[in-house]
Amino acid sequence: MDEKKIALRKFVLENYLFTEDEGALKDDDSFLDNGILDSMGVLELISFLEEELSTSVEGDEVTPDNLDSINKVLAFIETRSH
Amino acid sequence: MCGFAGIFDRAVHGGVSPPAELLRDMGQNIRHRGPDDEGIYSAQGFGCVHRRLSIIDLATGQQPMLSQDANLVLVFNGEIFNFVELREQLVTQGHQFTTNSDTEVILHLYQRHGLDFVSHLNGQFAIALWDKRIEQLLLIRDRVGICPLFYTVDQGKLVFGSEVKALKPALSNGLSLSAEALDQIFTFWAPVSPNTIFKNVFEVPPGHMMVVDRSTIKSIQYWEWSYDEDYSQASEEQSIGELHDLLIDATKIRLRSDVPVGAYLSGGLDSSSIAALINQYGDVPLRTFSLNFDQGNFDEASFQQTLVKKLCTEHSNIMVGADDIARAFKNTIYHTESPILRTAPVPMGLLSGLVKDNNFKVVLTGEGADEVFGGYDIFKEAKVRRFWSRNPNSQWRPLLLKRLYPYLNLPSGNHNVYLKSFFGQALDSPDSVCFSHIPRWTTTAKAKTFFSDDLNSHLRNKAMDVLMESLPSKISSYNAFNRAQYIESKTLMSGYLLNSQGDRMLMKNSVEGRFPFLDHRLIEFASKLHPKTKMKGMNEKYVLKKAMSRYVPDEIIQRSKQPYRAPDVNTGLNTLAGEEFQYYLSDSMLGQSGFFSPGKVAMLQKKAEKGKPLSTSESQALTGILSTQIVYESFVKN
Structure with a gap:
């Protein structure tokens, strides 16, 4: 999971916040409330999960409960791996 | 001019x-x-x-x-x-x-x-x-x-x-x-x-x-675009008749010239109306000019051809692709003398080149109708958001926005959450002066992520504060629809549409644009119309459509409004012009101007170069950064 977390954080930091500063994003920061992701960003995040982290996302799983912060995405990946 | x-x-x-x-x-x-x-x-x-x-x-x-x-x-x-x-x-x-x-x-x-x-x-x-x-x-x-x-x-x-x-x-x-x-x-x-x-x-x-x-x-x-609640008491039929006569006169006096006059034809209601009126009331054969895009989603060729056939005009068009936009970008910015967030002015400059090549110096266009008669999607959008704000927990009200913007790239699943994250802004203050424009401005303002720390430290008065101070106090008494129209005309129309995308793109090729819809008699007439006469339900520019129905084919009157858009500049990063763009986005050039963070810009550039589609904010940021750098080099450094 650590590797996945590192990859996910790097992806979000570089692609949406355009920074390498690890302090710019906390693991519980809401992507929507903080304006980090818009609808295009969500599509990109899903592609990343599918292509880089081998985690497929079904239509009804595209919800803030699953995809709205680093921790929520990691928890979602975890459920999918079981 | x-x-x-x-x-x-x-x-x-x-x-x-x-x-x-x-x-x-x-x-x-x-x-x-x-x-x-x-x-x-x-x-x-x-x-x-x-x-x-x-x-x-x-x-x-x-x-x-x-x-x-x-x-x-x-x-x-x-x-x-x-x-x-x-x-x-x-x-x-x-x-x-x-x-x-x-x-x-x-x-x-x-x-x-x-x-x-x-x-x-x-x-x-x-x-x-x-x-x-x-x-x-x-x-x-x-x-x-x-x-x-x-x-x-x-x-x-x-x-x-x-x-x-x-x-x-x-x-x-x-x-x-x-x-x-x-x-x-x-x-x-x-x-x-x-x-x-x-x-x-x-x-x-x-x-x-x-x-x-x-x-x-x-x-x-000496003059103010203003609204009052003392609406015209004329019947709908009388208003349609008055608009009809005013628009004919506004068009006719704009044909006064000692050189031939042509017209732009976009395929929408506004330019079609002007072209049809010239055809009907002008005393020389109509000559028309159109812009086409090789990317189908931007192109309106079929509607243009409908008009060309109906009016039997001598017609010329220019096909524009992403590469053309990239190549013409630098010269465009020399003429706009201002950063731009979207590439839309570039094709307009190429179109006026076509007019010049055909030895025309004057064109009439449909510019201004959307501001005067409330035609833009942002006015409908505000109406839906206001409707939604009365029941913010409604599951179906925000879905009306999806009907308004069928091309929205929404992820499957829970649409409402993502619609709400964008259109739901300011939902708790539907009576605020700028309610209609908050989502658009917030999206644009995301481009400021790339501002350098130095630039941020020099910002004393925030953009919203400066705008609010410039608005007349009576604006809060305007009907919400009129208020949105006023803000649109104050912010985007004169500063951008008529300037960066208008006069500058015409005059760079020594072509004069004339705009019948911006005749002050028409503006004053429309300002007195009740908002429901301008937008009936969700039917925008209702009164104009009625007034023009005898001149313009039904399929153009009834078509869905297509906003004028052009391919984004990032598609040009990998073309010949890309090399020039790399120069403006280099660490050393960014360092010289000092406005943007080189590290962040490098990451945006990397993302664009991978060929992945950028979000609206990212694309606006890239266009804005590039154009600011060009303005800096053209007018400050040199």
């Missing part, structure tokens, strides 16, 4: 008359606005240069024009469309004319009415009028800001011109960029009037005149 520039040395004891060579240099910088002729005047501390694009009275309309007693000196850019009627009135009042030009009408009108003369003009104009006897300079701009006019004060001298590049030769310390104006552009797409991207350089605001003498500079507003 034409271009002019000048200097008023306001030193108390007469001042120094500007050297002709300096005035000539100023004029040379805007030669594209008037390639046909040059005229220079300089005496008594005042000097001006005029570059002429000959359209009316080709033989005797030269400028600067002096009054018969030589006490008035006039340079003028634009057209007075009612000059024929004004001239007749003045003749009956005893005025004698030596030319057939609209320019001379201005001189006589000023002699007759003083400062109030401007209220008699129906047209698009920027005027500099020097009254020698009282040593007073008037700088005047048309009601909605079709013709540009800028000024600055440099070591006691007032320096003015049609474009900022004309001022440059007269400035002792050159030009620098304003961090606050950049903040405004990266929010509203244009600086808040009277600001420009250049520090201490201001525009004469639309509908204003500056009265300048040796001790004071006064700004007087």
Whole structure:
């Protein structure tokens, strides 16, 4: 999971916040409330999960409960791996 | 249209008359606005240069024009469309004319009415009028800001011109960029009037005149685009009839010209209406010009062809692709003289090139109808958001937005959450003055992520505060629909659409645009219409559609509105122009200008180069950064 977390954080930091500063994003920061992701960003995040982290996302799983912060995405990946 | 520039040395004891060579240099910088002729005047501390694009009275309309007693000196850019009627009135009042030009009408009108003369003009104009006897300079701009006019004060001298590049030769310390104006552009797409991207350089605001003498500079507003709740009591049928007659007259007087006049044809209702009216009421065959895109989702060719066939016009079109936009981008920015957030002005510059290549100097367009009659999607969007705000937890109300924007790239799953994250902004304050525009501005403002720490530290007054301060207090009493229209006309129309995407893209190829929908009689008429007459339910520009139904084919009247859009600049990063873009985005260039964080820009660039689609904010950021860098190099560094 650590590797996945590192990859996910790097992806979000570089692609949406355009920074390498690890302090710019906390693991519980809401992507929507903080304006980090818009609808295009969500599509990109899903592609990343599918292509880089081998985690497929079904239509009804595209919800803030699953995809709205680093921790929520990691928890979602975890459920999918079981 | 034409271009002019000048200097008023306001030193108390007469001042120094500007050297002709300096005035000539100023004029040379805007030669594209008037390639046909040059005229220079300089005496008594005042000097001006005029570059002429000959359209009316080709033989005797030269400028600067002096009054018969030589006490008035006039340079003028634009057209007075009612000059024929004004001239007749003045003749009956005893005025004698030596030319057939609209320019001379201005001189006589000023002699007759003083400062109030401007209220008699129906047209698009920027005027500099020097009254020698009282040593007073008037700088005047048309009601909605079709013709540009800028000024600055440099070591006691007032320096003015049609474009900022004309001022440059007269400035002792050159030009620098304003961090606050950049903040405004990266929010509203244009600086808040009277600001420009250049520090201490201001525009004469639309509908204003500056009265300048040796001790004071006064700004007087002579016209305001305003709404009141005292709506017209006319029946729908009467309103449709009145609009019909007004639009015909507004179009007809805009056909007055001593050179051939053509029309733009986008395929939408507005340009189709104007083209159809020219065809019906003009006395020469209609000549039309269109823009096409090789990316199908931007293109409107089929609708253009419908009109071409119906009106039997001689038609030319230009096909534009992402590569063309990338190649023309730098030259476009030289002419906009301002950063832009979207590439849309670039194809408009290519289209005016087509007009020029066909030896036309004047085109009529449908510009302004969406502002005057409330046609933009943002007005519908605000209506839906306001409806939604009455029941914010409703699951179905926000889905109306998906119908409004069928091309929205929403992820499957829970749409509402993502609709809410964008359109749900300010949902708890539907009566706030800027409610209609908050989602758009918030998206644009995300581009400020790339501002450097240094730039952020120089921002004293935030863009929203500057805008709010510029709005009249009576705006809160306007109906919500009218309020949205007012904000649209104040922020985007004059600063961006008529300027960066309008006058600058036309005049770069010495082409004059004329806009019947922006006739002030039409604006005043529409301002008195009840909002429900403008947008009936969700049917935008209802009254206009009715008035034009006998001229424009049904399939154009009934088609869904397609906003004018162009391919994004990032698609050009991997083309020939890409190499030039790399230069502007290099660490060293970004470091020199100091406005953007090189590290963040590098990451955005990397993302764009991978060829993945950028979000709206990211694409706007890339376009904004590139164009700011080009403005910096073109006008500050060099």
